[in-house]
Amino acid sequence: MQTVRARGISKYFGDVVALDGVDLDVAPGQIHGLVGPNGAGKTTLLGLLLGLAAADEGTLEILGAPAPAAPGGVAGFVDGPGLYPSLTARQNLAALARLRGRDARTAGIDDVLGQVGLTDVADDRVRGFSLGMRQRLGLAAALLTAPRLLVLDEPSNGLDPAGKKHVHTVLHRLADEGTTVVLSSHRMDDLEALCAEVTILATGRVVFSGPLGKLAAESRELEYRLRTPDPDAARGIAAGTPGLHLCDDAARHAGDALVVRAPVPALDDLVARLVRAGIAVRELAPVVSPLEAAFLALTEHQESSR
Numbered sequence: 001m002q003t004v005r006a007r008g009i010s011k012y013f014g015d016v017v018a019l020d021g022v023d024l025d026v027a028p029g030q031i032h033g034l035v036g037p038n039g040a041g042k043t044t045l046l047g048l049l050l051g052l053a054a055a056d057e058g059t060l061e062i063l064g065a066p067a068p069a070a071p072g073g074v075a076g077f078v079d080g081p082g083l084y085p086s087l088t089a090r091q092n093l094a095a096l097a098r099l100r101g102r103d104a105r106t107a108g109i110d111d112v113l114g115q116v117g118l119t120d121v122a123d124d125r126v127r128g129f130s131l132g133m134r135q136r137l138g139l140a141a142a143l144l145t146a147p148r149l150l151v152l153d154e155p156s157n158g159l160d161p162a163g164k165k166h167v168h169t170v171l172h173r174l175a176d177e178g179t180t181v182v183l184s185s186h187r188m189d190d191l192e193a194l195c196a197e198v199t200i201l202a203t204g205r206v207v208f209s210g211p212l213g214k215l216a217a218e219s220r221e222l223e224y225r226l227r228t229p230d231p232d233a234a235r236g237i238a239a240g241t242p243g244l245h246l247c248d249d250a251a252r253h254a255g256d257a258l259v260v261r262a263p264v265p266a267l268d269d270l271v272a273r274l275v276r277a278g279i280a281v282r283e284l285a286p287v288v289s290p291l292e293a294a295f296l297a298l299t300e301h302q303e304s305s306r
C-alpha cells in the first residue's frame with residue numbers, strides 16, 4: 001500500500017488551474033520532494049495531503065483510505081507554521097497538545113524540542129524567533145502527533161547551514177523509522193540531500209516523477225565553465241573541437257573563464273587537446289548542476305508552452 005496515491009487530481013481556484021490531472025505515488029518511509037517554479041501547484045498539492053482542501057477532480061488516497069486522512073495520521077504545515085507569537089516555544093506546543101485533547105505534561109514536548117534543536121530557547125517568546133527557528137518549531141509541532149505522513153512546505157526556508165543539517169538529520173531518522181515525508185523545496189541541493197524521489201510540477205502538471213538519478217540522466221548537453229591560465233588559446237582550441245559549442249557572450253565569462261556547451265565525449269576531447277597544447281585546466285565544472293539543468297529544461301519547456 002502506498003502512503004499517498006493520487007490519480008488525475010485537479011484543483012481550480014476560479015479560472016486558475018492550480019493542479020491539472022496530477023498523479024502521485026509515495027511509498028511508506030520515503031522522503032519525496034515536490035519541486036517546481038513559483039505557482040506550479042506545490043502548496044496546493046500539499047494542502048490536499050493535509051486535508052486543508054479537497055480536490056475538484058480525481059482520486060486521492062492517503063494511508064490507504066480516501067482523503068482527508070484520519071486525524072493523527074497526517075501532520076505538517078503549508079505557508080509557514082501557525083504559531084502564537086506571544087507564547088514561548090514550549091507554551092505553543094502545550095497549547096497545541098491541549099487543542100488535540102492531550103495532557104501537555106505527557107505530550108513529549110521536551111523530546112520534540114530537543115529533536116529540532118530548540119531546547120535552549122524553549123522558554124523564549126516566538127515573537128523574537130527567526131524564520132528558521134519558527135520553521136523548526138513548526139516541525140516540532142508536527143512531530144508531537146507522531147504522524148505516519150509528514151507534510152512540509154519549504155522546511156529549509158530560513159535555516160542556516162547548521163539548522164538545515166539538524167532538520168535533515170531529523171527527517172532521515174523519521175524516514176528510517178517508517179514515517180513518510182512529502183516536502184516542497186526550491187533548492188536542488190536540499191532535494192539531493194534528502195529525497196529518494198522527486199515530482200516536478202510546472203503549471204499544475206507533473207513533468208517528471210521518479211528517482212533523482214533518473215532526473216539527472218535526462219539532461220543531455222550541459223554548459224561547462226572552463227578556467228585555464230591562457231583563455232585566448234583555450235578559446236581557439238575549443239572553437240576547433242568537434243561537437244562543442246562555444247558560449248562566448250561577454251556576460252557569461254569573466255577573467256580566465258569561458259563557457260562551452262558539449263556532450264561528455266566532446267568535453268573529453270577538449271581536455272586532451274588542451275593538455276597536448278600544454279594548457280593547464282584549472283577548473284572544468286557544470287555551470288549549473290546536472291539536476292538543476294534537467295529541472296530547468298523540463299520546466300522551461302512547460303512555461304514556454306503555456
Ligand SMILES: Nc1ncnc2c1ncn2[C@@H]1O[C@H](COP(=O)(O)OP(=O)(O)OP(=O)(O)O)[C@@H](O)[C@H]1O
Nearest residue numbers: 013016017018036037038039040041042043044045
Ligand atoms: N486560495 C487561492 N486562491 C486563488 N488562487 C490560488 C489560491 N491558492 C493558490 N492559487 C493559485 O494556484 C496556483 C498554484 O499555487 P501554489 O501556491 O500551489 O503554487 P506553488 O508551487 O506552491 O508556488 P510557490 O513556489 O510560489 O509557493 C497559482 O497560480 C496560485 O496563484
